[in-house]
Amino acid sequence: MSLVGASAYALGEDTRVEIVGVDLGADEPRETARRRLAWEVRKRTSIETRLAPRRARLDDQTIFETPFLYLAGDEAFEPRSEAEVRGLRRFIEFGGFLLIDDASPHEDGFDLSVRRLLRRAFPTDPLAPVPPDHTVFHSFYLLRRPAGRVRGPEHLFGITRGGRLAVAYSRHDLGGALARDNLGTYRFEVTPDGERQREVAARLGVNIVMYALCLDYKDDQVHAPFIMRRRPGRVR
Amino acid sequence: MAAALFLVFAYLVSRGAGTREHRPLFVLEAFAALLTWLVAVQPTFVKELSSSEPGQVIALVDTSRSMQVARGSTPRVEIAARAVEGLPDEVTVFSFGDEVAAVPDDEPLSATAERSDLGRALEEVALTEDLGAVVVISDGALTDLPIDPRVRVHAFAVDPDGELMDDSVVEVAADAMVFQRQVAKARVTVRSLGRGAQVIPVTLSREGEVVSETVVTLNEEGVGSVNLEFVERQLGRAVYHVSIPTPDGDAVPKNNSRAFLVDVVRDRLRVLLVAGHPTWDVRFLRELIKKDGSIDLISFFILRTNADLSMANPDELALIPFPTDELFREHLGSFDVIVFQDFDFGPYQMEGYLPRIRDYVRRGGSFAMIGGERSFSVGGYAETPIAEVLPVTLPPTTAGTRSLDLSRFSPVMQDEVARHPIVGLAAAPDESAALFRGLPELIGSNRFRGVKAGASVLLSRPRGGAPILVVGESGQGRVLAFASDGSWRWGVTAGGQSGDASVHERFWDRVLRWLARDPRLEPARLSTDRASYGASAIMRVRGVLRDASYVPRDGSVALSIVALDAAEVEGEAEAESAQVVRVISGEIEAELTAPEVAGAYRVVAREVGNEGAVLAEEAFVVETSGRELADPVARPDVLRELAERSGGSFHDANNPPALSQLDTQRVRHDGVQRIAPMAHPLTIVATILLLGAVFWLRRRRGLR
Numbered sequence: 051m052s053l054v055g056a057s058a059y060a061l062g063e064d065t066r067v068e069i070v071g072v073d074l075g076a077d078e079p080r081e082t083a084r085r086r087l088a089w090e091v092r093k094r095t096s097i098e099t100r101l102a103p104r105r106a107r108l109d110d111q112t113i114f115e116t117p118f119l120y121l122a123g124d125e126a127f128e129p130r131s132e133a134e135v136r137g138l139r140r141f142i143e144f145g146g147f148l149l150i151d152d153a154s155p156h157e158d159g160f161d162l163s164v165r166r167l168l169r170r171a172f173p174t175d176p177l178a179p180v181p182p183d184h185t186v187f188h189s190f191y192l193l194r195r196p197a198g199r200v201r202g203p204e205h206l207f208g209i210t211r212g213g214r215l216a217v218a219y220s221r222h223d224l225g226g227a228l229a230r231d232n233l234g235t236y237r238f239e240v241t242p243d244g245e246r247q248r249e250v251a252a253r254l255g256v257n258i259v260m261y262a263l264c265l266d267y268k269d270d271q272v273h274a275p276f277i278m279r280r281r282p283g284r285v286r
Numbered sequence: 287m288a289a290a291l292f293l294v295f296a297y298l299v300s301r302g303a304g305t306r307e308h309r310p311l312f313v314l315e316a317f318a319a320l321l322t323w324l325v326a327v328q329p330t331f332v333k334e335l336s337s338s339e340p341g342q343v344i345a346l347v348d349t350s351r352s353m354q355v356a357r358g359s360t361p362r363v364e365i366a367a368r369a370v371e372g373l374p375d376e377v378t379v380f381s382f383g384d385e386v387a388a389v390p391d392d393e394p395l396s397a398t399a400e401r402s403d404l405g406r407a408l409e410e411v412a413l414t415e416d417l418g419a420v421v422v423i424s425d426g427a428l429t430d431l432p433i434d435p436r437v438r439v440h441a442f443a444v445d446p447d448g449e450l451m452d453d454s455v456v457e458v459a460a461d462a463m464v465f466q467r468q469v470a471k472a473r474v475t476v477r478s479l480g481r482g483a484q485v486i487p488v489t490l491s492r493e494g495e496v497v498s499e500t501v502v503t504l505n506e507e508g509v510g511s512v513n514l515e516f517v518e519r520q521l522g523r524a525v526y527h528v529s530i531p532t533p534d535g536d537a538v539p540k541n542n543s544r545a546f547l548v549d550v551v552r553d554r555l556r557v558l559l560v561a562g563h564p565t566w567d568v569r570f571l572r573e574l575i576k577k578d579g580s581i582d583l584i585s586f587f588i589l590r591t592n593a594d595l596s597m598a599n600p601d602e603l604a605l606i607p608f609p610t611d612e613l614f615r616e617h618l619g620s621f622d623v624i625v626f627q628d629f630d631f632g633p634y635q636m637e638g639y640l641p642r643i644r645d646y647v648r649r650g651g652s653f654a655m656i657g658g659e660r661s662f663s664v665g666g667y668a669e670t671p672i673a674e675v676l677p678v679t680l681p682p683t684t685a686g687t688r689s690l691d692l693s694r695f696s697p698v699m700q701d702e703v704a705r706h707p708i709v710g711l712a713a714a715p716d717e718s719a720a721l722f723r724g725l726p727e728l729i730g731s732n733r734f735r736g737v738k739a740g741a742s743v744l745l746s747r748p749r750g751g752a753p754i755l756v757v758g759e760s761g762q763g764r765v766l767a768f769a770s771d772g773s774w775r776w777g778v779t780a781g782g783q784s785g786d787a788s789v790h791e792r793f794w795d796r797v798l799r800w801l802a803r804d805p806r807l808e809p810a811r812l813s814t815d816r817a818s819y820g821a822s823a824i825m826r827v828r829g830v831l832r833d834a835s836y837v838p839r840d841g842s843v844a845l846s847i848v849a850l851d852a853a854e855v856e857g858e859a860e861a862e863s864a865q866v867v868r869v870i871s872g873e874i875e876a877e878l879t880a881p882e883v884a885g886a887y888r889v890v891a892r893e894v895g896n897e898g899a900v901l902a903e904e905a906f907v908v909e910t911s912g913r914e915l916a917d918p919v920a921r922p923d924v925l926r927e928l929a930e931r932s933g934g935s936f937h938d939a940n941n942p943p944a945l946s947q948l949d950t951q952r953v954r955h956d957g958v959q960r961i962a963p964m965a966h967p968l969t970i971v972a973t974i975l976l977l978g979a980v981f982w983l984r985r986r987r988g989l990r
Contacts, residue, residue, distance in 0.1 A: 061659055061730030061771060062692040067566065094596050096563035096588050098659075114782025115775075117566060144781035145570060188604040190589060191596075214573075249597065260589065263564035265573060267587060268604050 066098045067091070067263065069149075070113060071105040072121040078105075079124040079153040080237075083225025087120075087255045090228065094256055095190060097263060108134035108141070117146040118262050122225050124152075126159035130167055139171045142209075147262035148217045155202050155221040164219065172209055177219060180206040185269050186215060189260040191253040198222025198251045199238050214265050218258055227251035311983055318976045324964045325973050333959040341418020341952030343945065344411050345373055348424035348444075349381040349395060350402035351820050352918040355425070355450070355538050362444040362920070363397040366423045369442050369939040370395070377421070377945065382407035384824055398822045405432040412436045418950035422928070423939055426921030435932040440948050442939035445920035451480035454541035456509075456917060458528050462817060464518055465553040471513050472546065474528050478508040479919055481533075490514045491527050502530075518550045523850065523905040525886040541915040547817050547886065547907045555802050558613060558621045559585040562629035562660040570774040571627065571656075574791045581798070584621070586613065591633065614639035618646050622802045626672075628658025628771050630665035637670075644671035648761025652801035657732040658771035663689035664732070677741035677758030678734040678767045685733075694727040697745035697754045697770075705836035707807040708757065708796045709744045711789065725789060726779040728754075731769040742835060757800070764801050809836050810902040812891055818907045819880040827889055829874040831901055838872025843891045843901060845876055850886035850905050866894060884908050 069084045078084075088099040106112050106119075108130060113119060119141065130138075142148065152160050168177060180186060182205065187193040196206050202222035209217035226238045227248045240248040347370055353363040370379055370389070379389040383399020386407045404422065409432070411420055419438040425445050453476070460472035474488055483506050490498040497516045504510040518524055529543035536542065557575060561568040564587055575583045589605060590596055596603060614636070618624075624643065631640065647653045653675060655661055664687070667673050668680040681689045699722050704715030712718040722745065734753055737743055741758030756767045773790055781787025800807045815826040831839045844864035867876045874891070881887060888905045892898040926936040937943055963969065 061657075061690060064729050065565075065658075065771065067564075094590070094594055096591050096594060098563065098565075111782060114779045117778050140782060140785075144778045144787045145573070146778065190604060191598060192602055192604050253598070260564065263566065263569045264587060264589075265569065266576075267572065267585060270585065 063100060064115075066100040067118065067259070068100040068116040069103045069118050069120050069259070070116055071103065072119050072148075073105040073107045073110075074121075074123065074127045074130075076123075076127070078122055078225075080122060080151075080223075080225030080229040082231075082237075083122065083151070083229045084120050086228040086230055087225075087259070090252050091256050091259045095260060097259065099259075108137040110137070113137065113141050113146070114144065117141070117144075118259070119146060119148045120151065121148060121164070122151040122153055123160040123163070124154040125157075126163045129163075129170075135167070135170045138167070142172070142211055142216045146216070149224075149258055149262075150217065150219040151198075151224045152219070152221045153199075153223045153226055155198075155200055155223055161221065168209065168217065172211075172217075175209045175211060177207045177209055177217075180208045180215065180218065184215065185266045186218065186257055186261040189257045189264060189268050191257055193250065193253060193257060196220055196222055196224075196254050197227070197243075197247050198224040198254075199226030199240050201242060201247065215261065218261075220254075222251070224251055224255055228255060308987065308989070311980070311987065311989075314976075314983070315980050318973070318980050321969075321973045321976060325970055328962055328964050331961040331963075333961070335956040335959055336953055337956055338951045338953050340950050342414060342416045343373075343377045343419050343421060343948075343950050344414060344417065345370060345377050345379045345421040345423060346382050346386075346404070346407050346411065347379060347389060347395060348402050348404075348422075348428075349383040349397050350399045350427070350429070351397055351915050352402065352425055352427040353397035353444070354540075354915070355445075355452075355918045355920075361397075362425050363395050365444040365939050366442075367395045369423050369444075369942050372942055373421070374945055380407070380411065386410050396822070398820060400816075400820050400823050401429040402427065403430040404428050405430040408432045408435055408437060408439070416952060418952040419934060419948060421948070422925065424925060425918075426924040427918060428921070428924060431924065432928070435928065437932065438949065439929050439932040439934040441925035441929040441934065441936045442942050443920070443922040443925050443936065444939040446922045446938045446940075448920040448922050449480070450537050450919050451535050452537040452541070452918060453478045453481070453486065453530055453533060454538065454915070454918070455528050455530060455544045458544050458546050460526075460546050460548060462547075463549045463551055466518060466550050468553060469515050469517055470548065471515055472526070472528065473511055473513050474502065475509065475511045476502045476504065476530055477510075477917075478504055479537075480508075482506060482508050484508075486510075486530050488512055488514065489529050490516060491529070492516070492524060497526070518548065523886070524548050524550055525850070525907055538915055538918050541918065545818065545884065545886075545907045545909050547905060554580055554582040555798065556582045556620055556622050557584070557798060558624045559583060559627060560613075560625065560629045561585070561587040561627040562658070562665070563588055563591075565628060565658070565771060566774045566778075567656065567658070567771040568627055570777055570790060571625075571794060574794055575798070578795070584613070584617075588629070588634075608634050610634060610636055610639060614642055618642055619651070621646075621651065623652045623654065623798055625654045625656065626661070627656040628660045628665075630660035631670075631672075632666045640671040644675050647675045647763035647765060650762035652764045652766075652803075654766040654768065654797065654801060656771060656773075657769040659690070661771075662732040662734070662767070662769070675760035675763070675765050676767050677738050677756045677760075677765050678753065679736045679738060681733060681735045689733045690730060691733055691747075691752065692730045694729050695731070695747050695749075696725065696727050697722055698748045699745055700743065702837075703742055703744050703835055705832070706742065706744055706757075707836065708793070708800055709755070710836070711792050711796070721789065724784070726775045726783060728770045728772040728775065730772070734767070734769065740834075764803065766797060766801060768797075808902075809834060810839075810891070812889060812902045812904040814889060814904055814906050816906070818909055821880065821882045821884065821908055823880045823908075825878045825880050825889070825906070827874070827876045827878055827904075829891055829902060830872060831869055831874060831891065832872050839869050839901075840871075842866050842868055842894045843874060844894050844898065845874075845878060845889060845891055847878060847881060847887050847889050850888050864892070867891075880906075880908050882908075 069088050071084050084103050088101050091097050092099040195204055207219040208215045227240050229237045231237050347366050355362055380386050381389050384401050421440045423442040456477045457475040458472055464470035483504055485501050485503050487501050498514045500512055502510045502512040525547050527545050532539045532542045572585050575581050663680045663683055663685055666683050668683045673680050699709050699719045710718050712721050737753055741756050743753045743756050745755035746753050754769045758765055777787045777790030809832040812829040845867050846864040867874045886907050888903045890903045891901045929936040
């Protein structure tokens, strides 16, 4: 692919890709994470992102205005209303993508609440590990495993609907690796591999957004030979 | 029953009559009672009256193509013609084949029909009043036999021996549609009459060139089948011939070769989608195309530009070079539809490929440009070869952001395009318009300078009427310009708001199929009742004729037949043979006569006037053989059985009997006769007298 400047025009801020936060009634644990992820995506790829993303409840019609939701938390949350569960179900059914980020992966509170919510919304589609050869790990960067503020489990979890990964669930505190303070300093230490692991987390975030927009595009026949040639020993 | 009642009554009376001398009286009383009862109920006898008399005679002459076969040196149809001449004038003569028709006195019989439907012919003539008998003159090689003749049939067999020496290609079974560059098969069945088991060479040829050769082994009954393979490389219709050698003494040389027509298509619609960057519009369009099993999608997205900092070595990225040369030089012609979705060509050294894309469109390819911040003028396409084929004119590239309108809007559809398949998504035009009004707003659009002549604006902004969706043609190709990158909102957003997310998929499915000239979405098309005809056979042609806006045409069109490989229809020559047909609500129906010479042809519908622009056409084949000649053996046994079953007789058409020798009697019903014996006045008088006598005798004997 050539590396030549793209036009800076846009059909308005509303047409950009927005990482909408799910409003559960409490503050987000990593309040700058979504903005940082949007920035990383815009800086590293050709995707035009909205840098001041909004939040919305699951029962808010505006979630259908941009099909990417980011649900982060570090503690258990109350069971959501039936309208919210129905809203989430419809959002996924009509093509939306949900990224769930557990900011306290060493505790069970948020995890149990998430699993309860997903069981209610998708009773026939259980969360399952995302295999390491899934497109989400080579949608832009070639990645071997997920990472965040913590090294976490070897894989993401996800729900597949209609052949696409519709829900991706990270227990690595992805937002914790990306969040910065007002001075631009990273807010959290990344363990155990430090800045190298933080870069992997940023790349995972980019890959997830890229996957939501391209799905299995990178599995098309035209890409396969190139990707297969690069994979051995090169993946970070 | 009356007699039985009488006896019972008389017995009962006699038992209770007391003395022996009174018994005759009581018997008399019983008889009087019976008589009275019969007079009261008035029994009536009904008798049907009929008589027989000579009825009308109708002759049915077989004019199917099997009647071309000669018995000795005389074709069967000539034997039939002589038999017809021998019939008296009072006999009405009809031919039967594809249909039943009167035989004019001054025209020779011709055997050109593709069928010999005797069953239907007998059903039709059986309705004739005073019909006494039907004389059937035929070889017995019938397509359809009558189940119940309902009329007396005298059969004149033109070939009562039924013996024939003939090799023939009985059947060629090949798919009407084959895929380009894929192996296709034709199963050929060969039969040899009178020569039994043998091995016969079979040849498949296309436009005179041998494509495949093999042999077929015939069994003891002289029948065998073999598969022939062929690979068609050119799209469109192709005519093939299967042939076997013609041995000496072969009765029907014509049936040693058969033609068949195949429609060569791509196995799947091949679409190239190039996107300037990943967007929701790109995601959802690609997703719906990928889901469609009938479409082969090649997509290429620009995931990174030189302004982006990927923070990684190339080996850590799943990115590949943009294969411009492969896509736009090597494989360009293999695509049915090319879509540029918010893609700017400038950064990718593509200037040299733009003329190729323009020429691809003009040669018959299809091209669509979807809007966005990298499309049309802002994408640098003004005054490029791409701009030459687009259905809109573009503002200069220097207009920059002025060629974008960032406001939200709901596109509107004009009434005159409401029937166009791309926007006519609902059953009725007003429902389609309402459907678009009810969709989520689009966000921003590209601006055009104008719309080219001949192009159609399908959707526009509600205020000011700026065109949003424009379609048209460039050379032989179709082009589409869509000024928005927000149609995905007709899926996800509409689904969230109303529960119906289907418009996005339906809209783009129609777009792609219209661009690829899906026959179902063509404004005008013709069809023939068969793909293959015999020489001079009757063809039934139907057509749907609508204008470019899909409004049904009215008025008249000229239908004519030209050779399939004729580059251009010759106006004058064609005009002489053209048949003017009335168009009613956009539909036509007509009968044409197939050419006499075997070959591939097309039937063409032209406008009457306006320089006779071609509206629609359809290809067909004329065979010298065909189904009727594939099985020409005479079946006198069939005729004999029919005659016996109907109460008729069987004869040799070479030596036909006089009409007077045939049973042509018909039964005439003369009504019914009713007899009521107890209604006669004498019967009534006798009954009264008998009752009086009984009364007198009882008084005389002192009985009460």
